[in-house]
């Protein structure tokens with residue numbers, strides 16, 4: 215019996231998570247889902263983004279399924295840093311795993327790529343870098359104001375995520391691993407990443423490895439995405455690269471992710487890459503596929519690879535069936551995918 | 560009489576700068592060009608990336624034309640930080656101006672855009688942020704190593720570049736200005752940028768303004784590039800976004816830039832966005848268009864807007880004439896563009 219915590223969150227997060235839950239119910243009958251009402255409403259009610267008691271309850275689950283958090287009524291950063299990033303950091307979810315795949319039938323904005331040609335994995339560090347929340351402001355609001363942000367990087371943190379990326383790359387057919395950073399400008403962190411990478415990959419002689427600056431990688435992702443297999447990179451670069459990856463594979467409505475704690479000392483968390491999209495919330499037109507594929511990643515994490523594959527196949531069938539330009543109806547997509555999963559196609 | 564300092568630099572930098580100089584000779588007969596041999600060879604010879612005496616000489620010129628610096632023989636960051644960024648910082652080139660335009664006849668990797676549809680300007684801050692060189696390493700090489708990078712942002716620095724971006728946007732047809740940052744995570748610097756932006760744009764009521772997170776902007780640049788007019792952003796985000804911009808407008812071989820000191824207290828510097836490309840150096844196949852358009856930006860800066868337009872028109876004609884897949888011969892491109900400029904077409 216798996217205990218899954220569900221955080222629908224805000225906006226379309228709530229809508230797409232309902233569909234992911236429909237699918238989970240048939241893919242993993244053997245689970246309990248407990249809903250946690252976190253996000254803008256909880257914050258408005260309690261003044262807290264993540265009450266300590268709720269965090270303790272969450273810690274007691276096997277995995278977390280999250281929709282999206284964020285609302286115009288809440289100041290920038292409050293829910294992101296107070297809830298989403300707090301969970302990633304406190305639950306030590308150091309592998310932020312983001313597959314990029316152009317599914318058959320899905321249109322890429324890139325003219326020359328065909329489905330199957332884009333199939334890579336971004337392993338984004340999840341607990342360090344510029345996301346640490348280090349930095350400050352002095353002379354705020356005056357002409358002398360100074361604001362800083364500090365990127366904190368440890369050998370410990372870099373080594374473990376690079377090693378994980380190596381292990382994932384070693385399981386893949388092409389066995390290629392690319393480190394992305396900005397060693398020519400960020401010489402301190404860049405050197406730590408590069409030296410650690412060079413040492414760790416020595417334990418994986420079967421891998422082909424290379425290094426790219428983040429600016430070059432951003433360009434290559436548009437002009438030669440088929441060359442990537444596994445990318446390992448820091449927290450901020452991973453944030454940017456995975457949105458480019460989403461764009462070239464048919465949009466943020468399809469991009470899934472897992473914030474994974476491979477040591478299992480705390481629950482891992484699975485969430486679509488997209489946000490709460492207040493502009494389209496409440497209309498029932500958000501694509502739930504990203505949330506459903508995130509649920510498939512959750513199944514993988516619980517050791518249910520076969521069920522995960524069934525969910526992914528059902529999503530693939532749904533995508534292949536879509537007519538170009540056909541509007542998405544959130545609940546209908548969930549119904550169809552759940553029905554296909556139920557037939558275990 | 561304009562005194563122009565020329566730094567060919569390394570690799571293809573030397574090759575493309577020769578062509579830009581050919582064009583400058585005909586576009587601006589009334590100038591002297593003084594070459595400075597900086598880059599990997601100077602560093603190997605002297606152990607210095609930028610000798611103080613050379614820097615003083617450079618300061619005495621009306622503008623600098625730079626090819627590219629960087630060579631595998633020199634460690635990461637040495638020439639970048641010791642020469643390129645040192646000039647940008649010491650010469651207070653706070654406006655790093657990077658136009659993105661899909662020229663007629665040039666193929667974009669994006670399926671749905673047509674030439675003319677992509678035409679925007681990235682105003683990248685050039686003297687602050689993560690490029691400040693603040694940060695350090697302790698316990699280097701041990702399992703306890705910590706490496707930091709600090710982003711330094713001042714009200715002074717943000718305000719001046721935002722104001723400049725507003726002025727540029729006000730001159731354009733669409734008068735749209737987009738601030739790009741990551742205010743939901745980098746709350747200190749993000750808040751400074753957002754508050755400063757909100758205040759400065761009040762002086763420009765004719766502008767339509769908005770804000771985007773850098774990850775969203777990276778995606779939109781691929782999936783709706785035609786929506787951008789002027790983007791203002793910090794140093795690192797600008798670095799990444801302008802490489803995406805280059806990718807969608809036909810590649811780094813066409814992307815020009817100016818590192819501009821609008822106060823004219825020091826010379827401004829004009830350079831292609833591409834690097835020294837050691838892999839193709841010496842073969843005469845690098846596209847000099849980016850360098851030549853950078854020279855056109857230099858002409859603009861010297862108040863020779865008409866000459867600049869002639870150069871750009873000659874480049875446009877060259878690009879429109881290219882057959883798809885036709886290999887570029889660096890010197891021939893320079894010859895043709897220079898000839899067209901000479902006829903003042």
Ligand SMILES: CC(C)[C@H](C(=O)O)[C@@H](O)C(=O)O
Nearest residue numbers: 294298299453487743744774
């Ligand atoms: C919402 C935001 C804090 C988050 C991030 O920057 O990590 C999002 O962009 C993502 O990619 O999951």
Ligand SMILES: CC(C)[C@H](C(=O)O)[C@@H](O)C(=O)O
Nearest residue numbers: 398399429639643798832834
């Ligand atoms: C070479 C490097 C230091 C430079 C930068 O990061 O600014 C380059 O990428 C650029 O965009 O001009």
